Amino acid sequence: MLFSPSRFLRRVALATCVSLTFPAVASADILIGHPAGVTGAVAAGVQENLIGARAVFDAVNAQGGVHGQRIVLRTLDDGFKPEKTAELARQLIDEGALALFMTRGTPNTEAVLPLLKAAKVPLVGPSTGASQLHQPVNRFVFNVRSSYQAETTRVVEHIRLMGLERLAIVQVDDSFGRDAVQGALAALQRIGKAPVLHETYNRDKPDFSALVPLIVKADPQAVLFIGSSAPIAEAITQLRQAEHSAQAITLSNNASAGFIKALGPHARGVVVSQVFPWERSHRTAFIRDAQALIAKQSGVTLTQAMLEGVAAAKVLVEGLQRAGRNPTREGLRDALEGLNHFDLGGLTLSYGPQDHSGLRFVDIAIVDREGHFRR
Structure with missing residues (x-):
């Protein structure tokens, strides 16, 4: 349950x-x-x-x-x-x-x-x-x-390993979005790539009605969504309603059962970066x-x-x-x-006077048909 x-x-x-x-x-x-x-x-x-x-x-x-x-x-x-x-x-x-x-x-x-x-x-x-x-x-x-930049770097590595060449990025227009996206942009630059589309949305009044058509027109193979769970679930829902099948990817701040529930029938296949080991592993x-x-x-x-x-x-x-x-x-x-x-x-x-970063674990998971994360 x-x-x-x-x-x-x-x-x-x-x-x-x-x-x-x-x-x-x-x-x-x-x-x-x-x-x-x-x-x-x-x-x-x-x-x-x-x-x-x-x-x-x-x-x-x-x-x-x-x-x-x-x-x-x-x-x-x-x-x-x-x-x-x-x-x-x-x-x-x-x-x-x-x-x-x-x-x-x-x-x-x-x-x-x-x-x-x-x-x-x-x-x-x-x-x-x-x-x-x-x-x-x-x-x-x-x-x-x-860190989020470690996550977005890992996301770019993941899509490259999957053979996906065309990445779009949709980020919230606040300090979270501006920070997290830097890892992805730097990772893309290192492999001689750039996003086919890079758009922002308003944190307080998210509206994807004009943005989703831009994604469809750019026709990416994958879309990295950077933002909080409610608006990102809505963005992915609208993308699927527009009948676009790009791989949807988001970050660990959305690694919750509530996010999966908000996605409803569109949850299966969404990729979410993770900062802890698989919760169903022993x-x-x-x-x-x-x-x-x-x-x-x-x-x-x-x-x-x-x-x-x-x-x-x-x-x-x-x-x-x-x-x-x-x-x-x-x-x-x-x-x-x-x-x-x-x-x-x-x-x-470990912590010390020059390091308060904590853990450095990052992995990738995908939502399965039962609504669970799989590694």
Whole structure:
């Protein structure tokens, strides 16, 4: 059974309202702030990130917490609006959050960067692969997942191996799109190629009615779509309704069951780059552990977005363990930076003063007829 975004959304919305109405954090608890788009264009992925992260925190709390302190994740809905992300991040910091966690979206994460420096609060596992969060190193940002440019580079390698010569690129016109596309353009240039079409769309008011005919006219063999799940699902749907069969490709920010559901009958054959191993494999301990955690939740099937939540939560928990009882924000920051060859279970992550990039894993998957990712 696939994860139901609508059912989980109702649960998250209720939990968010409760956290805003009643003080649920005891003085001995560790408050972690999570401003993210529980509603809006990225809701499906955020909801699945939350399932993974909460599964880890719940398991840790069930064993007595970290040094006897319970982890409390407070999620506030920013609606995928950068200015709201900054407002809620400031609120969470003022409430005493030890760290911020898994902000979603490049512009949204950029909006909180000044707050991190001012309050000396670390951000763990931002759910974006923006290169500006990797270099130059921001001493308060601890990336877990790989970069978008690494993904788009891998996409170009993939289509070349498939023998596809004509690539079109459709990207959102924001800092995410402008950053991610650079990997693809550089990879194309290295092999003496250029996109047959390169178009942008408006982040706040996506409209593909004029853009899809341009794609059809250019007649590419593949189209790389860079953007959030809701508009990209709509773009692919319109392309198929125009009876064009180009290979549709998108990035890991759309590696969610909610994205597949939004595609409906057009999901099969869509290629999505991945930043974690295959969620249905038993080869790595990380996947086996995640499967065991998610299996405790009725009616939920493990997804790539959940794996991102699991990985980010495990990194945060390890940092808290090393920071000791009653950690400070800077103490947690220093503990995280000291992680060297930390084994997530077959995936190794290292930080240091000159490197906060985290994992570098990138792979390619395709949606099968059952609505699952296949490698």
